[in-house]
């Protein structure tokens with residue numbers, strides 16, 4: 001049985017209070033909390049196996065190398081890719097930058113089109129702006145409908161511009177919208193584009209299979225899926241990764257080094273210059289094992305239940321205007337809203353005084369907020385430990401907002 | 408809730424000196440990237456003394472109350488005196504209430520705008 005109140009007990013942080021009240025953590029979209037076993041895995045790595053990888057022949061070095069390889073195989077299996085296609089990075093942002101710089105700079109020319117969407121996190125927009133500036137490529141953004149969905153007609157229209165690269169969030173971090181990425185990928189491949197999906201908000205809540213999606217690159221962060229900060233993943237199709245130049249260069253990724261040039265090792269090491277975050281990878285492996293024990297199908301169902309419950313409660317709060325699709329089946333992970341007449345930061349501060357942690361601001365989606373005509377919004381986001389009690393606590397804390405602001 | 412005490416709420420609900428000066432001697436604006444809040448200040452100066460200060464913008468309760476208090480404080484101040492004060496000193500003197508670290512940017516936005524006026 002999937003019982004979030006029991007699951008909560010696996011997460012040490014929930015034993016603390018905030019402002020004298022038990023912590024109600026509704027900011028998992030920013031980063032999730034970590035179960036004890038993830039913390040233990042990292043600690044055990046440092047206590048028993050710590051050494052640098054791929055260097056010298058000694059027992060610890062071999063163990064650390066083997067653990068990194070094992071973590072890679074667990075990640076590969078989790079998302080349905082090959083081990084050689086899993087590149088460890090720091091986070092989604094770094095994964096996207098890797099594609100932007102290592103693929104984009106070599107493959108985009110003046111006048112080429114990069115097609116993205118209005119609902120992207122800055123992590124999937126700013127790197128493309130940089131690449132566009134350097135290559136002379138142009139950025140086009142598919143629109144978002146007033147109902148918070150991606151405007152697929154606009155997307156289809158913009159595909160006629162024959163973009164070289166198409167990129168979109170699997171799940172929007174501000175709207176919660178789940179985009180039909182499989183269908184969108186097929187459409188983009190129809191015009192010959194390379195497709196990168198930003199999976200930062202999807203992988204924590206649903207079974208993702210990159211082979212089934214058919215995309216070329218898929219990026220996600222460990223820290224949003226119960227894993228540690230500082231470890232993330234770029235999955236890329238072998239055929240494309242093989243042809244790409246490295247992103248960062250240095251130790252660990254070379255084959256032979258001469259005074260004036262070098263040759264690169266094979267995948268995935270070619271993209272992992274320098275000492276990797278082995279403890280992070282080991283922690284991520286533990287997080288995946290934890291998620292698999294709960295079952296990704298159950299994890300997904302629980303997420304949809306929380307989204308639906310939050311919508312049903314928030315809908316009834318006077319002054320709350322929900323963002324994103326009304327149909328919980330079309331969303332994942334979070335519920336964003338405006339509290340009419342009170343600034344999102346003021347709402348957040350009052351909620352915090354009640355021990356309720358939520359996110360306020362533009363959630364790194366300034367383009368989206370502008371297109372929706374919003375200055376800032378409030379977002380409650382969930383993970384496996386979120387209970388209906390947590391959401392009820394948010395609803396009662398909103399009463400306090402009403403008291404303080406008389407609205 | 409300590410932060411939203413009477414004085415802050417009073418300035419938030421009835422902000423002072425909101426508007427524009429017809430021909431200001433100095434003006435400046437800035438925004439907080441994290442929320443899109445924006446504040447503009449305009450000053451009318453005679454013989455080195457601030458005779459009028461008006462502001463306008465969009466912001467949370469903290470930013471609004473801070474701008475309102477700052478606008479009151481500025482009037483009749485010697486500009487050299489204002490210029491010589493650091494952001495921190497101005498925040499303390501002119502605004503005089505405190506916030507938790509997460510809201511510091513909201514509190515200091517109006518002060519930042521005024522500090523930068525001399526640079527523009």
Ligand SMILES: Cc1ncc(COP(=O)(O)O)c(C=O)c1O
Pocket residue numbers: 029030091092093094121123124169171172173198200201221
């Ligand atoms: C949709 C989306 N993309 C990218 C990111 C960036 O993730 P990270 O900060 O881990 O690089 C986030 C994080 O908030 C996100 O929600």
